[in-house]
């Protein structure tokens with residue numbers, strides 16, 4: 001196992017050098033817990049985000065029949081269950097699309113796991129047409145995420161499910 005090599009100054013250059021390394025890290029491993037753990041660690045190491053992790057759709061005793069349950073992550077402790085349609089994560093699950101939140105205080109229903117989180121991106125992991133999990137990244141700064149993050153993180157999440 002080699003260390004990550006992070007070349008480049010711009011966000012896009014860092015993603016371009018990082019994503020192939022993450023792909024090679026996960027391509028021979030079929031266990032999603034192991035892969036989600038290494039993806040979280042690699043993104044945290046590369047960008048220094050406040051919180052990076054996964055919530056996984058699991059059966060649950062509620063009207064929807066399932067919830068997002070906390071999976072592998074890097075960062076401070078976080079809420080363990082998120083209902084369908086709730087918060088940024090539950091909305092990404094419901095709409096099956098990436099959500100970029102420039103200022104969490106402006107997102108109605110945002111779930112504040114940490115008061116230091118200021119902006120956020122949530123990218124769904126889709127398997128056979130259904131959302132199986134979401135990647136959630138929080139920043140302690142406003143306006144951290146944009147279409148560059150959306151582009152590379154969606155590519156990474158599609159690789160996780162399509163291989």
Ligand code: SME
Nearest residue numbers: 078087088089110111113
């Ligand atoms: N802010 C998220 C909750 C998860 S934490 O940020 C780790 C949300 O609104 O869904």
